[in-house]
Amino acid sequence: MPLGELFDEPTDTRQELMGATYCALCEHGYAELTIQRISDQFPKSKSLLYHHYDSKDELLVEFLSFVLEHLESTIPEDDDEPLEALESLLDHLLPTDPSAEQQQFIRAIVELRAQAASTPAYQTQFTRSTECIQNRLVAIINRGQNQGVFRPLEADQLAAFVVATIDGAMIQQATTDSTHTHSRVRKVRTELETCLEARLIRSDTEATE
Amino acid sequence: MPLGELFDEPTDTRQELMGATYCALCEHGYAELTIQRISDQFPKSKSLLYHHYDSKDELLVEFLSFVLEHLESTIPEDDDEPLEALESLLDHLLPTDPSAEQQQFIRAIVELRAQAASTPAYQTQFTRSTECIQNRLVAIINRGQNQGVFRPLEADQLAAFVVATIDGAMIQQATTDSTHTHSRVRKVRTELETCLEARLIRSDTEATE
Numbered sequence: 001m002p003l004g005e006l007f008d009e010p011t012d013t014r015q016e017l018m019g020a021t022y023c024a025l026c027e028h029g030y031a032e033l034t035i036q037r038i039s040d041q042f043p044k045s046k047s048l049l050y051h052h053y054d055s056k057d058e059l060l061v062e063f064l065s066f067v068l069e070h071l072e073s074t075i076p077e078d079d080d081e082p083l084e085a086l087e088s089l090l091d092h093l094l095p096t097d098p099s100a101e102q103q104q105f106i107r108a109i110v111e112l113r114a115q116a117a118s119t120p121a122y123q124t125q126f127t128r129s130t131e132c133i134q135n136r137l138v139a140i141i142n143r144g145q146n147q148g149v150f151r152p153l154e155a156d157q158l159a160a161f162v163v164a165t166i167d168g169a170m171i172q173q174a175t176t177d178s179t180h181t182h183s184r185v186r187k188v189r190t191e192l193e194t195c196l197e198a199r200l201i202r203s204d205t206e207a208t209e
Numbered sequence: 210m211p212l213g214e215l216f217d218e219p220t221d222t223r224q225e226l227m228g229a230t231y232c233a234l235c236e237h238g239y240a241e242l243t244i245q246r247i248s249d250q251f252p253k254s255k256s257l258l259y260h261h262y263d264s265k266d267e268l269l270v271e272f273l274s275f276v277l278e279h280l281e282s283t284i285p286e287d288d289d290e291p292l293e294a295l296e297s298l299l300d301h302l303l304p305t306d307p308s309a310e311q312q313q314f315i316r317a318i319v320e321l322r323a324q325a326a327s328t329p330a331y332q333t334q335f336t337r338s339t340e341c342i343q344n345r346l347v348a349i350i351n352r353g354q355n356q357g358v359f360r361p362l363e364a365d366q367l368a369a370f371v372v373a374t375i376d377g378a379m380i381q382q383a384t385t386d387s388t389h390t391h392s393r394v395r396k397v398r399t400e401l402e403t404c405l406e407a408r409l410i411r412s413d414t415e416a417t418e
Contacts, residue, residue, distance in 0.1 A: 030323075118238045161374065161404070175325035187365065192370060198408055199403070
């Protein structure tokens with residue numbers, strides 16, 4: 001379930017609070033975000049919010065942790081053919097045709113990510129999410145290698161490269177002229193898939209060796 | 210000449226002011242930066258600074274424009290063998306062993322880049338720098354294709370992909386746990402070169418066709 005839909009029907013107070021943070025963050029961006037603006041989106045007791053969080057950063061770090069849990073629980077299962085599993089993962093992490101809401105959320109995440117340059121609590125969250133995606137990629141590549149459909153290469157290196165490309169495409173989407181952004185992200189995605197095939201798939205000659 | 214060295218021996222007032230901005234930005238980061246802190250690094254008339262810039266953002270956008278001019282004038286000449294030219298460009302844009310000062314600057318640039326998610330003046334600068342690097346890459350790829358050493362493929366798509374990977378490696382460097390960052394960037398760089406060779410270099414079979 002996409003994050004936005006999850007927040008449409010929250011099942012507990014934490015989800016409600018995280019949904020309010022999500023809405024306020026998408027609407028105002030990081031710089032203009034205040035606890036007051038999050039509170040405006042929060043239907044429950046305002047005092048609960050003010051009692052638990054001293055600053056917007058404290059709340060946003062918890063929000064990132066929530067987003068990461070959501071990522072971990074919704075990342076596509078690794079049960080397809082290895083090449084299809086890679087594609088599903090890319091569909092999930094690098095959609096080529098994001099909705100307006102997804103685009104707003106990508107912008108907000110890029111703003112939060114920049115906080116990690118100076119704030120350790122943010123850095124911890126982004127290190128975790130990077131490792132989560134990296135580990136999933138390594139698992140898929142290893143499985144393909146064990147099945148003999150992928151070439152023997154250093155899975156860890158290829159995975160680090162894929163994560164960097166996804167991060168770069170996201171930051172470009174959020175920070176460069178939006179008239180060219182869509183076609184740019186599509187190009188990056190197409191080329192990434194082509195490179196992965198060139199690196200991973202054994203050629204007929206190799207296969208018959 | 211690296212940017213830091215340029216600022217060590219400025220030749221005019223603009224370079225001095227940009228040098229002061231560079232030092233203050235590296236020292237304090239975006240969030241803690243103030244015109245006062247830039248002024249503290251500026252040896253000339255403080256009133257000059259206060260009269261010309263209403264906000265730190267105005268000064269930082271000019272700083273980015275200056276950095277971009279520097280990038281354009283120092284980007285390696287495209288006169289080597291095409292594959293070597295690609296490597297020189299990567300050495301320039303994605304150093305695998307950045308100095309402490311370069312790392313601080315990368316963190317600052319990532320913070321400025323996030324401003325582009327909400328501020329058009331920043332976005333314009335980052336769109337320009339993206340296009341500058343993209344165009345240089347396309348020129349090198351086209352030259353290699355004209356010389357028959359590179360495969361005929363869509364240069365624009367491959368270039369967009371390379372720029373995204375460089376951006377992603379930079380943002381990872383600035384925002385994830387620094388104990389693993391060095392080896393992570395080295396992996397991304399090694400894999401990027403391997404992918405470029407796999408995509409660009411004709412195999413012996415193709416060459417004799």
